[in-house]
Amino acid sequence: MGPLPRTLELFYDVLSPYSWLAFEVLCRYKNIWNVSLQLRPTLIAGIMKDSGNQPPALLPRKALYVKNDVRLLGQHLQVPIRLPKDFFFVIFEKGSLTAMRFLTVVKLEHPELLEKVSRELWMRIWSRDEDITEPQSILAAAEKAGMSTGQARELLERVSTPQVKNQLKETTEAACKYGAFGLPVTVAHLDDETYMLFGSDRMELLAHLLGEKWMGPVPPAVIARL
Amino acid sequence: MGPLPRTLELFYDVLSPYSWLAFEVLCRYKNIWNVSLQLRPTLIAGIMKDSGNQPPALLPRKALYVKNDVRLLGQHLQVPIRLPKDFFFVIFEKGSLTAMRFLTVVKLEHPELLEKVSRELWMRIWSRDEDITEPQSILAAAEKAGMSTGQARELLERVSTPQVKNQLKETTEAACKYGAFGLPVTVAHLDDETYMLFGSDRMELLAHLLGKLQVHAELPLTPPLHDISCPEGWIQSKKKNVLGPSSNGASYRHSCA
Numbered sequence: 001m002g003p004l005p006r007t008l009e010l011f012y013d014v015l016s017p018y019s020w021l022a023f024e025v026l027c028r029y030k031n032i033w034n035v036s037l038q039l040r041p042t043l044i045a046g047i048m049k050d051s052g053n054q055p056p057a058l059l060p061r062k063a064l065y066v067k068n069d070v071r072l073l074g075q076h077l078q079v080p081i082r083l084p085k086d087f088f089f090v091i092f093e094k095g096s097l098t099a100m101r102f103l104t105v106v107k108l109e110h111p112e113l114l115e116k117v118s119r120e121l122w123m124r125i126w127s128r129d130e131d132i133t134e135p136q137s138i139l140a141a142a143e144k145a146g147m148s149t150g151q152a153r154e155l156l157e158r159v160s161t162p163q164v165k166n167q168l169k170e171t172t173e174a175a176c177k178y179g180a181f182g183l184p185v186t187v188a189h190l191d192d193e194t195y196m197l198f199g200s201d202r203m204e205l206l207a208h209l210l211g212e213k214w215m216g217p218v219p220p221a222v223i224a225r226l
Numbered sequence: 227m228g229p230l231p232r233t234l235e236l237f238y239d240v241l242s243p244y245s246w247l248a249f250e251v252l253c254r255y256k257n258i259w260n261v262s263l264q265l266r267p268t269l270i271a272g273i274m275k276d277s278g279n280q281p282p283a284l285l286p287r288k289a290l291y292v293k294n295d296v297r298l299l300g301q302h303l304q305v306p307i308r309l310p311k312d313f314f315f316v317i318f319e320k321g322s323l324t325a326m327r328f329l330t331v332v333k334l335e336h337p338e339l340l341e342k343v344s345r346e347l348w349m350r351i352w353s354r355d356e357d358i359t360e361p362q363s364i365l366a367a368a369e370k371a372g373m374s375t376g377q378a379r380e381l382l383e384r385v386s387t388p389q390v391k392n393q394l395k396e397t398t399e400a401a402c403k404y405g406a407f408g409l410p411v412t413v414a415h416l417d418d419e420t421y422m423l424f425g426s427d428r429m430e431l432l433a434h435l436l437g438k439l440q441v442h443a444e445l446p447l448t449p450p451l452h453d454i455s456c457p458e459g460w461i462q463s464k465k466k467n468v469l470g471p472s473s474n475g476a477s478y479r480h481s482c483a
Contacts, residue, residue, distance in 0.1 A: 061279070199427075209298070
């Protein structure tokens with residue numbers, strides 16, 4: 001038997017387009033590298049508040065840059081990102097609190113569905129410019145991910161319970177303890193050291209730290225680990 | 227004769243460690259890709275002022291992060307970056323005004339030496355924790371880059387002339403016009419479009435935009451330093467494997483070499 005897989009934690013929020021890019025690349029590589037990918041739904045608004053940071057879009061030149069950057073990276077990484085028509089309203093007014101609480105309870109109860117439900121929420125907000133704040137929006141994403149309506153409703157009812165609220169708070173605090181000032185944050189646990197990497201653009205460095213091969217953001221599926 | 231080389235402009239400041247990383251990667255690839263690399267000495271302090279941005283190090287968690295990030299990237303990119311002992315003093319108090327004016331006049335008078343002098347200034351501040359603000363520091367860097375003492379002194383005398391001050395201002399304004407809010411900024415001029423890429427971590431995307439994406443996993447995108455000592459061998463091995471832009475949207479395919 002080979003060496004034990006190294007744990008990678010991905011702290012992410014579906015409100016964050018760069019989180020989606022990091023998520024997709026890591027989901028591709030989790031089947032290639034000897035790693036165990038732990039998805040950790042986090043609240044980016046909580047990270048900002050705790051760190052004193054501001055979302056980049058609040059600086060005019062950064063907002064312009066991010067719009068182009070996200071579009072180009074989506075093409076390069078083959079992730080179907082499309083900017084919402086009302087970018088600022090979606091990010092700053094609507095937010096992602098209920099969606100991230102929902103993903104928190106999905107992780108508690110149906111962790112095997114967390115990847116798919118996360119993806120469906122991203123597809124809504126960051127590909128089809130659809131809402132993710134209303135109950136029916138979240139149910140639609142869950143069902144598209146393969147959850148039954150019954151299961152989805154049950155979980156939705158629990159989003160405002162103390163257990164779920166606290167779990168999301170704890171995960172957000174854990175990210176802050178690792179030094180997060182934004183998302184996505186990838187934490188790589190190696191034998192002798194733990195590395196916190198910020199952004200969707202540290203994957204080649206991650207490969208180097210893991211001693212794994214980097215084959216670009218869209219690795220050939222044929223070498224996927226059986 | 228093949229297609230015309232595409233112009234890449236690199237706006238950089240030696241005060242910026244990420245600028246050094248971008249610089250070294252692009253200096254390696256300028257001999258491999260069909261590009262013409264134009265180095266553009268810029269004042270990062272001017273970019274910050276004009277854009278309303280703040281250096282990341284002013285936020286405590288970002289300062290901590292940047293210190294680790296720069297160290298790890300230096301190892302990965304094989305650039306001998308070492309943080310100055312008094313990081314904040316070096317960046318915020320001492321700055322880089324004279325150094326960037328000096329590079330500006332080097333570009334005007336001895337453009338063939340711009341790459342080496344820039345590198346020697348980075349080696350001082352970002353590898354050996356040495357000063358780059360005093361005249362003797364700048365002269366030392368210039369001489370290490372192959373300039374005679376006489377030449378170096380002549381250029382140093384011109385750093386406060388209106389011509390040089392204005393040139394640095396103009397370059398800084400040009401970066402701002404491209405939308406810069408920090409450095410490094412790489413501007414790629416393609417036939418149909420111009421792309422502004424910020425940071426040292428958009429080089430793989432740049433390769434994709436240039437249609438120069440490496441296909442074989444065994445050949446790294448960033449050649450290790452020992453290959454740079456034998457550029458012909460490296461270029462020959464690249465020529466067998468470089469493909470044009472993908473046709474079906476797939477970023478990676480196998481070459482037919």
